[in-house]
Amino acid sequence: MGMKILLEHANVPGIKTYEVYRQNGGYRSVEKAIKSMTPDEVVEQVKASGLRGRGGAGFPTGLKWSFIDKKSGKPRHLVCNADESEPGTFKDRYLMEYIPHLLIEGMITSSYALGCNLSYIYIRGEYMWVFRILEKAIKEAYAAGWLGKNILGSGYDLDLHVHCGAGAYICGEETALIESLEGKRGNPRIKPPFPAVSGLWSNPTVVNNVESISAVPWIVNNTGEEYAKIGIGRSTGTKLISASGHIKNPGVYEIELGLSVDEFMNSDQYLGGMMDDRPLKALVPGGSSVPILPANLIFKNAEGGDRLMSYESLSEGGFQSGSMLGSGGFIVYNDTTCIVRNTWNFSRFYHHESCGQCSPCREGTGWMEKVLHRIETGYGREEDIELLWDIQRKIEGNTICPLGDAAAWPVAAAIRHFREEFEYHVRFPEKIKNRDHFVAEPFEKVRHLVAKQEI
Template sequence: MTKVLTNRFDLKGGACDIDVYLKTGGYQALARTFKDFTPDQVIEEVKKSALRGRGGAGFPTGMKWGFVPKESKRPKYVVCNADESEPGTGKDRDLMRYDPHLLIEGMIIAAYALGARDNYIYIRGEYWYIKEILEKAIAQAYERGYLGKNVLGSGFECNLYVHPGAGAYICGEETALLESLEGKRGHPRLKPPFPAVVGLYGGPTIVNNVETLAAVPWIIQNGGEAYKALGTEKSGGTKLFTVSGHVNRPGNYEVAMGYPLMSMVNNECGGIPGGRKLKAIIPGGSSVPIITAEEAEKVNLDYESMGTVGSMLGSGGVIVMDETVDIFETTMNVTHFYKHESCGWCTPCREGTRWLFKVFERMHRYEGRPGDVELLYDLADKILGKSFCPLGDAAAMPVQSAIQKFRDDFDRRIKSTLVQINTAAD
């Protein structure tokens, strides 16, 4: 399989040093960009590639870049979203720690396409050791003329800064991220206007995920059509998935878009330990609806196929659960996360996630009441589509899908409660 993102992962120590990166074809796409492409042509090439944003929503990258107004009185910015806080996801971490220059090169090309002089990598605070790797790599790029006042003698000025977050999941949401980058509390902003038009410090801003930007050098070197051909018609290229849970070889795997989910579980990840049976998979990080073992057999790793089983590709965090797992427990755990991470800005999410967790807690203590499963579903309904930002939906969807698909695991809590009460009465 053609590797777009993980080519240098197998090198001893990765390609953190610029000389290793250069020896293995690094910065050639940037040189080619200045030689052969106008900024508009870069955007066209990315449009042709069918690259879709790898941060979770899967928005077409070239289209997003096309929204940036050509003339703007305010400076433009490219901001890389390296907040990577979605439970089950650790792909951006490996991209940055094994191949930091790939991201830097992708960002410089994006900055050239959009006319952005000052650009930022917003990295989650817990990745402090990766911040150091990035800063070393950026310093090397300045020394060799890939960053700075006159990049490769082109006359284009490009600067890059790394800014750490402080551990809030909501700061991965692009507008909360921009607030945080501006030094304010990380609450999401009302959209529209979208960041491409009014973003950082009010200037047009492209926010892209690490993996999205890291795919850009390959697209420039090999052409948008070639990238698209690696994947499916609507989901071009390859994607990096983080597989965790009940598999023999958990880890990050790059596969072509459209690769069967169960081939990933059985081939790349060596199947499920102990010969146990698969029960469920959360295919795109904890925010997306859960799928059953039967659905997992039918589905491929691309945006459209995931939609056919009512789920999403999300951030590419594949969480595999075998038959020993109680989906009630899993869902309660996920709900605890969203309760904790709700930023408190809007009522449905702030109050709803707490109510959800309260009901989960009493069911967990075997004090669930008849009607509690319906109550959980209804509470999730009051959050879904009624919250200020998609975190509310991310809290509601896993609950509703788990109840729809694994109702027995929830009912058992109520039945057990009744059995316990009856036994006590006897």
């Protein structure tokens, strides 16, 4: 099933305990970094690896580290973003629940590289049992001398804390997370200044995802050059994928970037194909915020090339015919799925989770939810489809943080690729109203009904 970096020891009995983790090579990267590398050398290794942020944006991690202000003399902080709230994404939870010391080791090594003496793991409020697992792992690390004063006799000090949020999706945005960590309402900040200059308590701060930080120990132990050999092009290394929906083998998978979508979807080593062998209708490859892809664009791009599990390949064609790898929330839909209902469900989420700070997002997400509900329940009007298109267009790019874009993109893509299904809801309302919930007829039949105006 390809190379394993993060999940190599996932099935080792007792791996969540310090003793077993240490016996399997744990904390070697801390030893190597502190005893034989300068902080800048660690940063250079991460830059050489090509590791990109695994939380969704895909920004180069080492480059992000190099932006941190080292000249001001202020304390620096590393904050791990464990506020995993993207619908369809659950891979960070798996890492923290089953291999907590991997994240702790990554936090120590990364904090050393950045010159941080006080770091935090900010975890979503719904993950209380994982919160307790991390707290126990941190206590074990303190007891073993990996945290606290004078680590390994080097003179380097580091304190690490876990902070539990209140369950707000908006706090997955780095500046809203920082606001929440400071004890304030989780509203995103206007940038600049960026956190690397003025973040937590106005100090230079780096915010990284759980998966990103957990990859650092392997990079330090094996060098960035070796990590860069894995994957394809600028999509280096491995990626955790949260797979769900109408598939035979849902779960968390670690894949080498560059694996074909076809192999990932249909190989018995991975997802095993469609549940009940029903036809594939659509796919969301990177969590609820990325554009949905119809069946004809999942395995091949618009030019007929193979679609790969990589940042570049999934985005080929832009949003007209592509999508994004995002956070790796891989949601698969068969032919019984109602795209209108699915889009309405996503819109409900984004309306509920909007902080309300920006008018386009505060008002627009609410209107999209209402209009989609009207269409889904059989009370839609012909002009509602164009109204939805207009609303999402006025949200995208007009908000402080990316939540507005995350709310707009699914709606735009659903209309772009499945417009006939929206028209079906509007033109044949009785077929919608007479069912407790709408289960779509085969999409080709929907196309025919809409084109011919037949029932």
